Amino acid sequence: MSNLFEAAGMDEGAPRPLADRLRPKVLEEVVGQEHLIGPKGPLGRMLAQGHLSSVIFWGPPGTGKTTIARLLADRVGLHFEPMSAIFSGVADLKKIFEAARGRRSTGKGTLLFVDEIHRFNRAQQDSFLPVMEDGTVTLVGATTENPSFELNAALLSRAQVLVLNRLDDAALEELLSRAEAFYGESLPLTEDARASLRAMADGDGRYALNLAEEVHALRAVEPMDTAALITAVQRRAPLYDKGRxxxxxxxxxxxxxxxxxxxxxxxxxxxxxxxxxxxxxxxxxxxxxxxxxxxxxxxxxxxxxxxxxxxxxxxxxxxxxxxxxxxxxxxxxxAPKSNAAYAAFGAAKRSARDTGSVAPPAHILNAPTKLMKELGYGAGYEYDHDAPQAFSGQDYFPEEVGRQEFYQPVERGFEREIGKRLAYWRKLREEREA
Missing domain, CATH: 1.20.272.10 (Zinc Finger, Delta Prime; domain 3)
Incomplete structure (x- = not known):
């Protein structure tokens, strides 16, 4: 399968974006993900042991998922095989798996990097399981979506999910400094405009470098302020992606x-x-x-x-x-807070599931027919409005279940008053049963 960058027209002879030119050559150059690649991070520990397990990278765009995968393959001596779930199907997977088996027979392992892995359907995701289990490939999947919702449980059980952080201000500033070192000159921005550029990037390193490339291409004579920057690049930070x-x-x-x-x-x-x-x-x-x-x-x-x-x-x-x-x-x-009703209903549902189809007690069943009356339906029922305090204190739980207390009101707001009522009725019930 051809390299993703070659397929995109980014081979050595073609013009390359600044973000690609500044792509880290070693893991130590990756910014913002020290919690993963540092000595105490999960990837750092794997590399120290000389073994790489299958992983799923979960994080926003422009945080280094593809770059880290490529550098991991280099570090542990695996063939790097990139693919995108957007443009690939079952036939592509079969070819890749077959090629990986061939390499394995010669002693060469394969790191299969699958970008946007959540785009594969359930059956396609399941196709990774056998080649992961027998060691044909080490899978590194990348996704911007929550793996818990988008990936099969079977796949997740065989791969460790690693969360990549959006790049913070310091990491974005480091990328801008690298861009300036590459160009051999400072970006024509005031300090406020520089901060605005980082804010526009919104944690996306690739986006930050793309903006830096646009700013450099303007060849501004005087440093641009924030207003001039916004006018020049005609964009602002994506504040919110309501679909993701x-x-x-x-x-x-x-x-x-x-x-x-x-x-x-x-x-x-x-x-x-x-x-x-x-x-x-x-x-x-x-x-x-x-x-x-x-x-x-x-x-x-x-x-x-x-x-x-x-x-x-x-x-x-x-x-x-x-x-x-x-x-x-x-x-x-x-407002005063209480989740007592929420918790009570949850407890009642659990009890309902556990007790199954137990019938209500006979005394609270209606008896519209003679047979039902002979069977004891409605016998002994006390009409609460006719009882003292309009409270009979009868038990309305099935005999097999016994009396239970699900609702525990808090001592806040109106529930304080409800708690007093429940306590009073509990007292009357106890007096009836005494």
């Missing part, structure tokens, strides 16, 4: 900030999502979920506030309706 991992990360940040009663952080993440183009209805659904999952009966008004925000946005639209989402976010974040 960033979508779930930001909505998780919003939800957890609400749960943690940090209304300022919650407003920040709400704004990030709206600025990034998230569907407001999706945000409203998450606010309703937070209201019932993390506030519950500690403040029964919370779910009404969340639902009202959805209705207000439907009525006003953007941008005015966004204020309703903000108001609901503040209300939820500052």
């Amino acid at each position: 991992e960033g979508h779930y990360n930001l909505v998780s940040a919003l939800h957890k900030s609400i749960r943690g009663s940090d209304c300022d952080a919650a407003l920040y993440w709400l704004a990030r999502m709206l600025v990034g183009g998230e569907e407001p209805l999706y945000i409203a659904r998450r606010l309703v979920r937070a209201a019932i999952e993390d506030i519950g009966l500690a403040d029964p008004e919370a779910v009404h506030q969340a639902l009202a925000a959805k209705d207000v946005f439907d009525f006003l639209g953007a941008p005015e309706g966004e204020l309703a989402l903000a108001q609901a976010t503040i209300y939820l974040a500052t």
Whole structure:
């Protein structure tokens, strides 16, 4: 199979982007991933032992997944075989596996690098299993998507998932310095514009070098400020990718900030999502979920506030309706918190699964027929409204299950009052049973 770079027209005789020209030659030149390739990192330990296991690289674009895979192959003496799941199919895999078997027969191993491995379907992913198990290939897969959702469990059980970090400010600055060393001159940017360029890169090293290449090509006489930089390159940082991992990360940040009663952080993440183009209805659904999952009966008004925000946005639209989402976010974040109802329902479902199809006690069954009355349906049932305190204290659990307590209200908000009621009814029930 031809090299990916040759296929892209990037062989030695063709013009090459700066990011390719500055591609690290050894692992020590890779920036931002010390937690993986350093002496104490998983890859560093593998290399120290002279053995490389199959791994899945999970991380955002431009963090060095392809580069690290290539350098790993060089370091351990494996043939590097790159492929992209976007452009490859079953026939390509068969050819690669056959070639790897041929190399193995001559004592040469193969590192198979599969970019965008999550694009392969389940059957294609399963085809890797036998060649991984018998050592025909060492698989290094790369994905920007969460492997837990996108890759087969069988494949994940045979490969270690390693998370690559988005490049921080220091790592991006190191790449800009390398670009300047390559050009032999500084980039024509003010300090603020340089910081803006790094922000535009948004943790993507390749993107940072592409921007640096554009800036250098402008041959500006005077250093450009931020406004001039934005005008020149006609782009800004991708704030939010609502179709991929960033979508779930930001909505998780919003939800957890609400749960943690940090209304300022919650407003920040709400704004990030709206600025990034998230569907407001999706945000409203998450606010309703937070209201019932993390506030519950500690403040029964919370779910009404969340639902009202959805209705207000439907009525006003953007941008005015966004204020309703903000108001609901503040209300939820500052409300007393309880997951007692959430936990109680989970416990009840587990009990329901464990006890199967146990019938309700006969005294609470209706008896519309003579036969059912003869069988004892409804016998002994006490109508609670006729009982003292409107509470009969009868047991409504199946006899085989016995009385259980799922709901444990917290001592916060309205649930404090609910707790008092439950305690009173518990006392009456105990007096009845005494």
